[in-house]
Amino acid sequence: MTELPRSYADRDAVARTFDLFGFLSRYGTVIALVLLVAFNLAFTRNFATMQTLNVNLTQVCTIVIVAVGMTLVIATGGIDLSVGSLMAISGALAPMIFMGKILPIGSIYLGVAAAMIVSVLVAGLLGLFNGWLVARFRVQPIVATLVLFIAGRGIAQVMTNGNLQTFRVPEFQWIGLARPLDIPAQVIIMAVIVAAAAWALKKTLFGRCILAVGGNEKASELAGIAVSKIKLAVYGISGLCAGLAGLIVIAINSSSDANLVGLGMELDAIAAVAVGGTLLSGGKATIIGSLLGALTIQLVRYTLLANGVPDAAALVVKAGIIALAVWLQQQHRG
Amino acid sequence: MTRPPDGLFPLLLEMRDIQKRFAGIPALADASLSVRSGEVHALIGQNGAGKSTLIKVLTGYHRKDAGQVLFEGEPFEVHSPHQAQVNGISTIYQEINLVPLRSVTENICLGREQRRYGLLDWNAMHAEAERLLSRFAIGIDVRRPLGEFNTATQQMVAIARAIGFSARLVIMDEPTSSLDEREVGVLFSVIHQLKAEGVSVIFVSHKLDELYEVCDQVTIMRDGRTVRSAAMKEIGKLELVAAMLGRDVAAVEGHATAFGERDRSRIGDVMFSARGLGAGQAVRNVSFDLRRGEIAGFAGLLGAGRTETARLVFGADRPSAGQMTMEGAAYHPDRPADAIAAGMGFCTEDRKGEGIVPEMTVAENLTLALLPKISRNGVLDDSRQREIVERFIRELGIKCSGPNQKVRELSGGNQQKVLLARWLAMNPKLLILDEPTRGIDVGAKGEIQRLIRRLADQGLGVLMISSELEEVIEGADRIFVLRDGVSVTELEAEAANEEKVLTAMAHGTSASSEVTT
Numbered sequence: 001m002t003e004l005p006r007s008y009a010d011r012d013a014v015a016r017t018f019d020l021f022g023f024l025s026r027y028g029t030v031i032a033l034v035l036l037v038a039f040n041l042a043f044t045r046n047f048a049t050m051q052t053l054n055v056n057l058t059q060v061c062t063i064v065i066v067a068v069g070m071t072l073v074i075a076t077g078g079i080d081l082s083v084g085s086l087m088a089i090s091g092a093l094a095p096m097i098f099m100g101k102i103l104p105i106g107s108i109y110l111g112v113a114a115a116m117i118v119s120v121l122v123a124g125l126l127g128l129f130n131g132w133l134v135a136r137f138r139v140q141p142i143v144a145t146l147v148l149f150i151a152g153r154g155i156a157q158v159m160t161n162g163n164l165q166t167f168r169v170p171e172f173q174w175i176g177l178a179r180p181l182d183i184p185a186q187v188i189i190m191a192v193i194v195a196a197a198a199w200a201l202k203k204t205l206f207g208r209c210i211l212a213v214g215g216n217e218k219a220s221e222l223a224g225i226a227v228s229k230i231k232l233a234v235y236g237i238s239g240l241c242a243g244l245a246g247l248i249v250i251a252i253n254s255s256s257d258a259n260l261v262g263l264g265m266e267l268d269a270i271a272a273v274a275v276g277g278t279l280l281s282g283g284k285a286t287i288i289g290s291l292l293g294a295l296t297i298q299l300v301r302y303t304l305l306a307n308g309v310p311d312a313a314a315l316v317v318k319a320g321i322i323a324l325a326v327w328l329q330q331q332h333r334g
Numbered sequence: 335m336t337r338p339p340d341g342l343f344p345l346l347l348e349m350r351d352i353q354k355r356f357a358g359i360p361a362l363a364d365a366s367l368s369v370r371s372g373e374v375h376a377l378i379g380q381n382g383a384g385k386s387t388l389i390k391v392l393t394g395y396h397r398k399d400a401g402q403v404l405f406e407g408e409p410f411e412v413h414s415p416h417q418a419q420v421n422g423i424s425t426i427y428q429e430i431n432l433v434p435l436r437s438v439t440e441n442i443c444l445g446r447e448q449r450r451y452g453l454l455d456w457n458a459m460h461a462e463a464e465r466l467l468s469r470f471a472i473g474i475d476v477r478r479p480l481g482e483f484n485t486a487t488q489q490m491v492a493i494a495r496a497i498g499f500s501a502r503l504v505i506m507d508e509p510t511s512s513l514d515e516r517e518v519g520v521l522f523s524v525i526h527q528l529k530a531e532g533v534s535v536i537f538v539s540h541k542l543d544e545l546y547e548v549c550d551q552v553t554i555m556r557d558g559r560t561v562r563s564a565a566m567k568e569i570g571k572l573e574l575v576a577a578m579l580g581r582d583v584a585a586v587e588g589h590a591t592a593f594g595e596r597d598r599s600r601i602g603d604v605m606f607s608a609r610g611l612g613a614g615q616a617v618r619n620v621s622f623d624l625r626r627g628e629i630a631g632f633a634g635l636l637g638a639g640r641t642e643t644a645r646l647v648f649g650a651d652r653p654s655a656g657q658m659t660m661e662g663a664a665y666h667p668d669r670p671a672d673a674i675a676a677g678m679g680f681c682t683e684d685r686k687g688e689g690i691v692p693e694m695t696v697a698e699n700l701t702l703a704l705l706p707k708i709s710r711n712g713v714l715d716d717s718r719q720r721e722i723v724e725r726f727i728r729e730l731g732i733k734c735s736g737p738n739q740k741v742r743e744l745s746g747g748n749q750q751k752v753l754l755a756r757w758l759a760m761n762p763k764l765l766i767l768d769e770p771t772r773g774i775d776v777g778a779k780g781e782i783q784r785l786i787r788r789l790a791d792q793g794l795g796v797l798m799i800s801s802e803l804e805e806v807i808e809g810a811d812r813i814f815v816l817r818d819g820v821s822v823t824e825l826e827a828e829a830a831n832e833e834k835v836l837t838a839m840a841h842g843t844s845a846s847s848e849v850t851t
Contacts, residue, residue, distance in 0.1 A: 203716075204709070219688050219689055222689075223702040224671040283692075283694070
């Protein structure tokens with residue numbers, strides 16, 4: 001039996017009544033963020049300082065950068081589990097290049113430039129590999145990206161023989177340590193990436209195609225959209241974002257440990273995207289939402305730690321927030 | 335089982351005045367079905383006639399709102415298909431899922447393994463599998479993996495598994511749709527076996543020839559009601575099709591659609607032609623021409639291959655045989671983008687599944703195929719998009735609160751207009767419309783029909799698929815009737831009437847060509 005369309009007037013009436021769940025799923029993240037800041041202002045000592053802002057922003061940067069790529073992937077109805085491992089690969093590769101372990105490079109500037117470009121590009125290519133599995137062979141995204149989730153960290157460990165690489169190379173480490181205009185460099189990078197992605201998603205052909213593919217793949221195909229190319233592109237971009245985040249992490253730490261760089265990042269990024277209000281089934285996405293989502297999760301963690309709650313307990317609260325966000329989405333849609 | 339003197343076996347199943355509503359909308363209004371023991375009973379009707387709902391009520395998948403079901407003379411009420419099977423009613427679906435790497439026995443006994451001292455009793459199970467298969471005159475080594483046997487045998491094993499020992503009534507829902515001719519033959523011999531043992535079969539199919547080959551009795555449903563029940567040999571194909579579609583073959587008059595008068599003088603030369611198109615079982619040999627400014631109608635029953643042909647033309651699927659030309663040049667699209675580049679548009683029948691992008695706005699849906707044309711260096715030109723969207727909202731009378739309303743909030747008719755606009759905005763030369771007025775209200779239906787006529791008068795070539803007979807007959811300038819994946823008849827509008835189209839749908843030839851041969 002085909003479902004009969006509800007009359008236009010009917011739908012209109014429904015739309016006019018106040019939709020609490022719709023309101024919460026749209027503004028819930030902002031409300032949560034405001035409440036958290038208010039709570040901290042009242043109860044956390046020394047909250048309203050530049051130092052607090054800096055700590056939180058520098059910690060959240062890498063999550064946000066990865067979450068931008070993740071948002072695009074999720075917008076097409078996919079998911080990328082490999083981002084943490086790609087961070088490890090890029091984080092392992094870059095020091096090997098600028099420390100001259102692969103081939104000696106005379107100028108440190110040349111070495112650093114090569115290290116940054118090559119390692120981010122390698123992560124991007126591995127992202128394309130994910131996209132190729134998804135688009136060409138129609139492998140489910142969660143399975144396709146599981147391949148590099150598992151193998152990626154292994155590759156990073158093999159590349160470094162499992163050794164910790166330590167270095168002190170200011171020419172490279174500006175990416176995580178420099179403070180032009182008293183703003184951490186990675187915060188500027190994050191802001192640029194967020195702004196570019198938000199603009200692209202709203203205003204460009206590419207962004208529109210991403211949302212169309214996630215919203216209805218068959219309809220997009222019939223409308224002449226090159227669905228496979230779009231999928232390839234989003235996984236590639238997700239890889240590039242992960243590669244860049246990997247560089248920032250090792251720059252901050254002055255060391256690269258293939259076991260630890262980007263560990264668990266895929267989950268943090270997915271959580272940020274989900275809390276931010278992007279539809280996990282695709283077709284509706286917000287980059288700014290993902291930014292707010294990451295900030296919320298970060299601030300929850302900070303609040304709990306600053307008030308003496310152990311990190312392990314903070315994880316439980318984090319999980320609770322994610323569950324709440326996803327539940328709100330479901331209510332709104334259902 | 336020997337036939338009683340009066341030629342009739344006792345009633346096995348009786349469903350009387352069954353009613354079922356979904357969200358207040360009646361799916362079954364007054365449906366009845368009576369099946370005798372050892373009878374093969376055809377259940378037919380158009381899409382949405384209520385066949386599946388009736389069967390799902392019987393097998394406990396849905397609960398009926400009103401009515402009575404008697405099975406072997408007793409009131410019958412089950413709450414799950416499994417319970418129905420235990421009580422003697424088995425259902426065989428289109429796709430048969432078995433495990434080719436496991437033995438025949440394992441496949442047959444899956445889910446009803448026999449145990450002895452807590453372990454599987456293989457000897458007993460092998461014996462049971464052999465006994466079961468011997469009922470269907472199959473003698474194979476049940477210890478071998480199922481995948482080693484040919485498809486026909488696997489098919490029989492699947493049926494044997496579904497039927498088991500206890501089935502008194504077997505429901506087959508379009509069992510032949512994925513089978514080739516030889517396998518169909520095997521299936522029919524199984525049906526004869528079942529019949530010989532007094533098992534009844536309810537046979538759901540859209541293929542008329544099959545019905546006449548294997549069925550004794552037929553029940554025809556339309557709009558949730560049983561409209562006719564007769565012995566298969568007493569009802570002709572034409573009568574059958576007419577009853578399914580709700581047409582009175584003799585009396586048809588007036589205009590039921592809003593297409594209006596056609597201006598035949600504006601029809602130009604042949605723009606598109608297809609010769610001998612084929613793809614799998616669904617499309618076997620389809621040829622047709624489409625002229626500039628002409629509406630060509632595709633008529634045919636469900637499963638005749640109309641949508642499948644349209645998808646080949648649009649590059650959504652690839653043909654395995656045949657040629658196409660577009661504007662005199664060879665045309666073989668690999669993907670819809672190629673068809674769009676050649677100046678085609680395709681309005682799908684599955685509006686929800688492959689038409690609208692529900693989370694997007696009216697504007698975004700309307701411009702989906704147009705995106706490259708409204709962007710510069712990859713950046714969308716908002717003002718140009720707004721201009722086009724507002725023009726089409728006005729011209730087609732799309733009722734929405736504005737370009738930014740979510741398309742899922744619109745009525746079916748307005749969604750359909752958005753989809754039409756999506757293609758019209760491309761300025762196409764050829765537009766394929768698959769069921770353009772299905773599931774939309776009468777007002778919007780008339781508007782869309784008038785629009786189609788106006789577009790054709792402006793020189794657009796339209797290929798219109800419709801299951802509504804009057805829409806094809808009054809709307810099309812030329813009608814192609816498809817039957818079992820073959821384009822069997824071509825009728826000029828002047829020469830076409832319901833009887834001829836129905837005859838072609840039923841027999842494969844139109845009345846006129848029968849006269850000439």
